[in-house]
Amino acid sequence: xxxKVSGWEIGRRVxxxxxxxxxxxxxxxKRGDLSNCESFLTTGISFDGxxxxxxxxxxxxxxxxxxxxxxxxxxPLLCAGRTTFTALRNSGAQGGDLVAIQGLGGLxxxxxxxxxxxxxxxxxxxxxxxxxxLAYQLGAQTYIDAESTDAAAELKKLGGARIILATxxxxxxxxxxxxxxxxxGQLIIVAWQNEPMQISPWQLLGGRRSVKxxxxxxxxxxxxxxxxxxxxxxxxxxxxxxxxxxxxxxFEKMVSSKVHFKSVLKMDGNA
Amino acid sequence: xxxxxxxxxxxxxxxxxLVQKEIPEPRxxxxxxxxxx
Numbered sequence: 214x215x216x217k218v219s220g221w222e223i224g225r226r227v228x229x230x231x232x233x234x235x236x237x238x239x240x241x242x243k244r245g246d247l248s249n250c251e252s253f254l255t256t257g258i259s260f261d262g263x264x265x266x267x268x269x270x271x272x273x274x275x276x277x278x279x280x281x282x283x284x285x286x287x288x289p290l291l292c293a294g295r296t297t298f299t300a301l302r303n304s305g306a307q308g309g310d311l312v313a314i315q316g317l318g319g320l321x322x323x324x325x326x327x328x329x330x331x332x333x334x335x336x337x338x339x340x341x342x343x344x345x346x347l348a349y350q351l352g353a354q355t356y357i358d359a360e361s362t363d364a365a366a367e368l369k370k371l372g373g374a375r376i377i378l379a380t381x382x383x384x385x386x387x388x389x390x391x392x393x394x395x396x397x398g399q400l401i402i403v404a405w406q407n408e409p410m411q412i413s414p415w416q417l418l419g420g421r422r423s424v425k426x427x428x429x430x431x432x433x434x435x436x437x438x439x440x441x442x443x444x445x446x447x448x449x450x451x452x453x454x455x456x457x458x459x460x461x462x463x464f465e466k467m468v469s470s471k472v473h474f475k476s477v478l479k480m481d482g483n484a
Numbered sequence: 485x486x487x488x489x490x491x492x493x494x495x496x497x498x499x500x501x502l503v504q505k506e507i508p509e510p511r512x513x514x515x516x517x518x519x520x521x
Contacts, residue, residue: 217512227517261508263519265490269510270517284520454521460491461500479521 218272226278228440229263230291231256232430234273248430264460266480276436281444289319289450289475295439296403297324297378300427301331304401306376308332313374314353315364315390316381317344319467319474320403322451324378325351330446336374338364338390339381359386368393373420375399382406396420401427452477 214223221227233254235242241249254271256262261269278287297320306312312333314324321337328335329352337348340360348356357367368374373395379387382404388411391400398420412424429435442448452475455463463476485506492503510516 214516215510215512215514218510218515221515227515229517261490264492265505266488266519267507268517268519269508269514271514273513275515288521457489457491458502460502464500477521480519 215272221272221275226280228276228278228287228291228436229256229268229270229274229432230276230288230295230436232274232295232432232435233259234271235431237273250430253430264457264478266457274432276432276440279440279444282440285452285454285477285479286450287440288477289323289452290439290443290448291436293320293475294323294327294443294448294450295429295435296320296427297380298327298439298442299429299435300324300378300401300403301327301333301376303427304376304378304399306331306333309334310375311336311368311372311395313338313357313368313377313390313393315339315359315377315379315387316383316404317348317351318381318470319472320380322347322351322474323448324380325353326446326448327442328378329353330442330448333376336368336371340386359389363389365390365393373398376401378403380404384408384410388412391416391422391424394420394422396422398422400424403427450475454479456481 233256235247235250236252239251310333312328313336314321315338317339325337335353336355337353338357338359345356357364374393375398377390377400379402391412453472454477457478466472467476487504488507490503490505491500
């Protein structure tokens with residue numbers, strides 16, 4: 214540990230995800246708004262990440278790791294998990310509200326589990342029939358096949374969604390869902406993409422709908438709360454584990470969306 | 485200095501390569517983590 218680290222002791226199990234900590238220098242940080250830090254540190258970009266047997270990381274990005282979680286299952290919770298969990302629990306949706314999760318991949322397969330355990334009426338939306346059984350297994354109460362049906366119309370039939378959490382990077386598919394929101398409903402974007410979405414002003418004005426983006430930042434109330442909630446609620450990511458030597462394969466399966474549903478590198482020599 | 489295994493991409497577009505690197509030392513406000521997964 215560095216000489217100025219406090220609040221942690223040597224030997225403690227910790228987790229660090231892509232979020233490496235706030236810069237503590239920008240205007241937002243100085244205002245105490247760490248969530249909107251303008252130049253937060255990113256693991257693997259600002260400093261070397263976990264493709265190695267050891268790494269160093271700023272103490273602000275650390276999350277205490279519950280004993281109940283094994284590392285390969287905790288790892289995706291510190292990225293996809295914290296993003297989707299905090300997006301949902303900060304969304305304003307209350308128990309029983311209709312919440313739709315678009316996409317059933319690395320983010321979506323966790324979002325469906327979180328949504329159900331948070332007490333929402335949980336709808337999963339994906340393309341085709343392949344993932345229908347999985348959606349129900351993860352806790353969805355309704356599955357909508359966006360390939361053979363108009364997903365927005367199906368959501369309307371169910372009363373309209375209070376929240377649609379868009380987890381699959383497909384701007385066209387996401388744009389098409391906006392009419393499936395109930396009045397004051399919100400479309401929340403968590404998947405990174407550059408392609409513009411097409412949403413007309415009248416779609417927002419009718420029903421006062423809104424669109425927002427969400428990213429999870431500070432470690433204590435994002436990562437640690439996600440880990441704790443996952444232990445309490447039995448949320449388990451589906452992972453494919455690779456040794457460090459196969460990092461290239463693990464990476465390729467991730468970027469081509471062929472992994473079910475998260476690539477995790479496991480160091481050998483660690484039980 | 486003791487060494488560790490790491491995978492790196494040395495330049496944009498380069499292949500992944502398994503290398504031996506020095507185990508990093510934490511700076512004042514950093515910790516060193518033994519990576520499990």
